[in-house]
Amino acid sequence: MPVNLVAPEAHSLLPVPGVALGIAKANIRKPDRKDMLVISLAEGTRVAGVFTTNRFCAAPVTVCKAHLSKTDGDIRALVVNTGNANAGTGVAGLEKAYATCSELARLLQLSPEQVLPFSTGVILEPLPMDRLLAGLPQCVADLGNSNWLDAAEAIMTTDIVPKGVSRQITLDGKVVTVTGISKGSGMIHPNMATMLGYVATDAAISQGALQALVDHAVNRSFNCITVDGDTSTNDSFIVMATGKAGNAEIVEVASAAFQQLQDAITEVAVELAQAIVRDGEGATKFMTIQIESGKDVDECRKVAYAIAHSPLVKTAFFASDPNLGRILAAIGYAGVDDLDVNAMQLYLGDVLVAEHGGRAASYVEEQGAAVMQEAEITVRVVLNRGQASATVWTCDFSYDYVRINADYRS
Amino acid sequence: MPVNLVAPEAHSLLPVPGVALGIAKANIRKPDRKDMLVISLAEGTRVAGVFTTNRFCAAPVTVCKAHLSKTDGDIRALVVNTGNANAGTGVAGLEKAYATCSELARLLQLSPEQVLPFSTGVILEPLPMDRLLAGLPQCVADLGNSNWLDAAEAIMTTDIVPKGVSRQITLDGKVVTVTGISKGSGMIHPNMATMLGYVATDAAISQGALQALVDHAVNRSFNCITVDGDTSTNDSFIVMATGKAGNAEIVEVASAAFQQLQDAITEVAVELAQAIVRDGEGATKFMTIQIESGKDVDECRKVAYAIAHSPLVKTAFFASDPNLGRILAAIGYAGVDDLDVNAMQLYLGDVLVAEHGGRAASYVEEQGAAVMQEAEITVRVVLNRGQASATVWTCDFSYDYVRINADYRS
16 A cells, blocks of 8 residues: 555546546446446537657557547547556457447437547456446446545545545636546556546637647646656546536636646646656555756756656665666666766655765765655656756656566456 | 576686786675776776766776776776775765776786776765775785686575686687676666676687677677666676787787677576576576567667566566556657557467467467466567668566665665
8 A cells, every 4th residue: 555645536526518528437447347437528618638659559549530520529528448458459349349349429418529438447348348348337426516426436446545636726716626636656657558638627718829728738747757758558638618617618728827727737647647656556665756957858858757757766666675777777768868867866855875976075874764655756867958847757766567567367 | 585596607607817806805895795896907908898878977987997998908807896896986986986997906916007996786885995905915915817707606695696607619620718796776767787707718808809809798798688878876897808818919800700709708608698697686587588580670679678678568478467458558659650460470489479460360368378487587578671680688576686785785
């Protein structure tokens, strides 16, 4: 059990006018667990998303992209199943994803193009279509505005806790709600576990402005726990704006209202992304890797991910062992070819550990050992070669990671 | 204990005329273990090497490169210590590496530039110079031609078994011996653990031809278990040719003699590299990742390493679970942007698992499960888009990997 889980805000999620959620226990892979979710959206809702770039992208991702481009965001329902990713399933998998949309469209009196399908779970196995179709009417019968916690539970796979966050802001004197849920926990090498994120708001915003907002939010949240271009087969992040709050529709990205909404949605997305790391498979520590004064963001991210992905670094954090040479080695192979290792500083928390290419004169190991005992640790690298910076969140690497992933299918 | 260790050939290593080895228990980090090695080379020996590209390369690596370029290969002694990597140690570390060379040169009546220093162990800690200098006369007193097994043991860190291989060939009617030793075992993400390899032969070969041979051998052996450009702070591979065999000096790389010697040394290097994988920290399975019919070697290596580095793939192999969708996901994020996943085939051993973007019609899971029970497994991906191929060797990922790396310093 992770020691540093935040109290799940999922228990106090605020309804979003125009959004209804229904869940089912459809026995997709295992009996008696919530494994399907339908989200129904009021007419006029704007929907925008960001998807995996994996070449083996799952069938539902292909269908999502097609439907979003066909309808220009006029989406009225989402359907999610866990237990099976419908990935690596070829043409048959695509047909099943389309058939799922058709059946839900029939039940909700929509056109199939107005439905977005999502799947997460085991890859390379056929989607059990009979059980999935049988689950749809259950979900529809269950639709309600207050089902956010059930929804957060219904999309979990190896997650230990449901993940959800709500925020409220005021736009044009109207209270606007933002509520989101996420799933994902295979964070040891974050590019390999499916992450799903769904954020809904009742703000009114144009399709173009919403897409700009989604790109901004995902780059500062979910893309800080995964490598650009290196994603799982099913990763998806969706924002839905129902327009029920009564604010004047946000069209201009330069407006104050846009900025306010963007900040709120980004904040929710950051919390959802961090919640995934905190619930990392077997995680006992939450690590913030902060790279400063690099030449550009790209090299800062390279260094951050080299540290965040190193099993040697992650096992040292699990052991609370300030074996910090492993961090220096990771910086050294991060792929920044002209990096001057003598010019940089390494901090563990507030403690200066290394500079001038070696251990800092002021450093004593007891200081590093004290920081290592904490459940939330910041590793800070100051490159001293420019103005750019980047932050990545990750977790440590424990026995339980191996146990969970060696057992996942059994 | 790895289940699939080959019987250590280290117990029957053949002496190489012109090469003497001496070891010491110098208490560098732990008491009562062989932790220092000196290799003394006859006059006229040619030496060539390949070193880490890590930006945080260790002090001894810097000194090795300087001495090789100063002497053009006229090296007469090597000195190796374990327990401390002398990496991330700044100017003081460099001075210590130079001082080590000077002291060994004094003992052996050489110039300091004729000595190559090597270190492996913990990073970021000062090299205990008094103990190291005290160990040097012990090593020199111990010098002998038959100490190869002791030498293989003296360079071990977390290795379980000593690693050594010998071969003999005939050149110009003269018997030529090739004997090598290696260390390294942090193979889960192979770019992060120090690998050292030393191969000696009594063949006569020019400096230029020897360097060409070393580059060839390392690209087909140690570079197939590590990522180009992503290496530890201390990785080094050295070939020494004493010229004592009496063959006509090999000068032309187009000659049959060059080819024969290159094949023998490459074979020894491949066995030494594979021995490192077999002794991988916590390894229970030896995996060969073979990518075929790619557009170029670079993309084949990208796909091979994406599979070989995936913790999800490696834990599935540890569990003997044919959860092969994880391999497809890794292929998908390998970074081959125009890869057509519908055109490729995935084989586990001889079993066709996936084609046409999904599970092969002929595949039944019992077949995959049977292959998964084996201790040596080949994963073969046929990209069907060109003539290039690449092979990478790796191991699975077990509880013991975490235990070893969480405990390493304690």
